[in-house]
Amino acid sequence: MKKPKLFLFLYTSLITLLLTGCYHPIKKYLVNLEQYPNLVITNWDILESQDEIKKYLKDQYTLYSAYNVKKIIFQEITTSNYQRIIIEIFQTKSKMDAMNLYRRYSFINQVTIGDAGSESSGFLAFYRGEFFVKIYIKGYLKNSNEIIRELAKQIDIKLKLR
Numbered sequence: 184m185k186k187p188k189l190f191l192f193l194y195t196s197l198i199t200l201l202l203t204g205c206y207h208p209i210k211k212y213l214v215n216l217e218q219y220p221n222l223v224i225t226n227w228d229i230l231e232s233q234d235e236i237k238k239y240l241k242d243q244y245t246l247y248s249a250y251n252v253k254k255i256i257f258q259e260i261t262t263s264n265y266q267r268i269i270i271e272i273f274q275t276k277s278k279m280d281a282m283n284l285y286r287r288y289s290f291i292n293q294v295t296i297g298d299a300g301s302e303s304s305g306f307l308a309f310y311r312g313e314f315f316v317k318i319y320i321k322g323y324l325k326n327s328n329e330i331i332r333e334l335a336k337q338i339d340i341k342l343k344l345r
Contacts, residue, residue: 214258214270214337219330222268226259250284250315251276260334266322268331272338273315285310288317296335297342307331311342 216222230236231254237244239255254274261267275281282298288308290301297316300309305320305327316338318331 214260214334216260218333221263222260222330224258225261225267226257228257230255230257246287247273247284250280252280252284264322266320268334269317269319269321270334270338271317272342273317275313275315278310278313281310281313281315284315294332294335296332296339300335302328302332304328305331307335309335309339311339314342316342 214224216224230239233248236247236252236255239257240247250273252273252275256270256272256274258270258272259267260270273281273284275284278298285299285308288301288306289299290303290306290308292302294300294302294307294309296307297309297311300307302308307318307328309316316335318335318338320327320331
């Protein structure tokens with residue numbers, strides 16, 4: 184008689200944990216690495232308070248605060264050779280803020296990602312609605328722009344569907 188109650192308690196506790204503790208709303212924006220077996224997500228976070236954002240951006244805080252950044256979603260991906268791919272998703276208060284922030288990072292090489300996008304070697308930026316996205320490589324990575332373009336497309340689809 185006690186075993187079924189214990190089982191029921193453990194089962195409901197597990198379901199509650201899965202529904203509340205293990206799922207974080209930003210996970211819907213994180214990239215899926217199934218097609219990249221040599222890439223691993225090594226860090227991710229969401230920064231929502233201005234204190235967290237200021238600590239993360241350091242000297243660049245003044246610049247970004249001018250564009251009304253209210254949230255940063257950060258993701259770090261590491262390759263088997265320890266190069267790092269950094270993804271930063273900045274949620275601003277308006278599409279105009281995101282577009283103006285994007286303009287600071289736009290390059291000649293335009294890409295058809297987001298409402299507008301551009302790239303340079305090892306770097307890609309775009310905006311979609313009130314989101315501005317920056318993806319860049321720390322260290323040399325063969326075919327880096329091809330990889331970050333694919334990651335950017337994944338993020339863009341998620342932002343479009345939200």
